Amino acid sequence: MKIKTERKFSAAHKLPNYDGKCSRLHGHTWKVEVTIEGEPDVETGMLMDFIEIKNIIDGLDHQYLNDFIENPTVENIARYILNQLARCQPRSDFKIRVWETEDSFAEVDNRDKTASLGEIKENIGEIIGENYGRVTG
Numbered sequence: 001m002k003i004k005t006e007r008k009f010s011a012a013h014k015l016p017n018y019d020g021k022c023s024r025l026h027g028h029t030w031k032v033e034v035t036i037e038g039e040p041d042v043e044t045g046m047l048m049d050f051i052e053i054k055n056i057i058d059g060l061d062h063q064y065l066n067d068f069i070e071n072p073t074v075e076n077i078a079r080y081i082l083n084q085l086a087r088c089q090p091r092s093d094f095k096i097r098v099w100e101t102e103d104s105f106a107e108v109d110n111r112d113k114t115a116s117l118g119e120i121k122e123n124i125g126e127i128i129g130e131n132y133g134r135v136t137g
C-alpha cells in the first residue's frame, strides 16, 4: 500500500560551493512530495501518521537551512527529509520529491544508493543499525 502527501515550506539558504548568485543568501518556497510504501501497522491501521510528516517538514519552515544541512542544494534537502522520515519509520520505503521551482525538482528514495552517501549514511546507519549498512554496501 502507498500513501502520499504534499507540503510546502519557505526558508533561506546559500550554496557555499557554488560559483554564482546562489552562493548569496536567498530564499525559496519548496514543495515536498512524500510517498510511503509498506504495510500499515496492524493496530493503528496506518503506514505513518500524516501529522508526523507535516511536523518534519514544518520544522524547516522559516529556517536558515545551512544551520541543519551542509550545502543545502535541493538534492541535499531531499536527502535530509528522507533521513528524518526514515528515523521515524525505519520499516517503510520512502520516495521524496522536492520542488525548488515550478519546473525543477530532486527525487530520492531509500532504495536509491545515492541516498546513502556521506553523512546521511552515517545517520541512517546509526538509526537503523548494522543491517542498513549491509544492504547498501
Ligand SMILES: [Zn+2]
Binding pocket: 013, 022, 026, 027, 028
Ligand atoms: Zn536557492
